[in-house]
Amino acid sequence: MSSFIPTEKIEQKILLIRGYKVMLDRELANLYCVRPIALRQQVSRNQERFPDDFMFRLTEEEVDEMVSQNVIPSRQVLGGYLPYAFTEHGILMLSSILNSERAVQVNIEIMRTFVRLKKMLASNTELSRKLNALEKKYDAQFKVVFDAIRELMTPPVPQPAKRKIGFHHG
Numbered sequence: 001m002s003s004f005i006p007t008e009k010i011e012q013k014i015l016l017i018r019g020y021k022v023m024l025d026r027e028l029a030n031l032y033c034v035r036p037i038a039l040r041q042q043v044s045r046n047q048e049r050f051p052d053d054f055m056f057r058l059t060e061e062e063v064d065e066m067v068s069q070n071v072i073p074s075r076q077v078l079g080g081y082l083p084y085a086f087t088e089h090g091i092l093m094l095s096s097i098l099n100s101e102r103a104v105q106v107n108i109e110i111m112r113t114f115v116r117l118k119k120m121l122a123s124n125t126e127l128s129r130k131l132n133a134l135e136k137k138y139d140a141q142f143k144v145v146f147d148a149i150r151e152l153m154t155p156p157v158p159q160p161a162k163r164k165i166g167f168h169h170g
Helices: 007-013 025-032 036-045 060-068 088-097 101-137 140-153
Strands: 015-017 020-024 055-057 084-087
Touching: 007 025, 007 101, 020 025, 020 088, 020 101, 025 036, 025 084, 025 088, 025 101, 036 088, 084 088, 088 101, 101 140
Parallel strands: none
Antiparallel strands: 015 020, 020 084, 055 084
């Protein structure tokens, strides 16, 4: 079965908050094709299924930080609510309270994306370990090569959004 949601679209929605890889309620609602308020109502009715390591509500400071880092364009996008952040396990639990074929298919794609990200991280860790072993084996003349490889392995630092050219009203 081919993926009906591009993996890249899901990857872009995964954020690192409080040391967890999470997705926000509004992004999940969008993927599930339900209104965010409907998703939050279902979660409220099934609160016992969502312990703190499955889901948590963002603080005002976390939302302000997301706005300042251009993760979200403004607080108004959230519709006046502090969003819920769902971990991988919380997203899996969502499929049990959202009884629709779409929810099941979306969750399958999201889980595949989380697994793919874990594999990428594991392979990067393994590569780093092998690189350290090689560096110990060879003398200082290869230090430049090892440093260049390490620099290529580090993820790029996100750049601030560039201002658009032209007249801006409002």
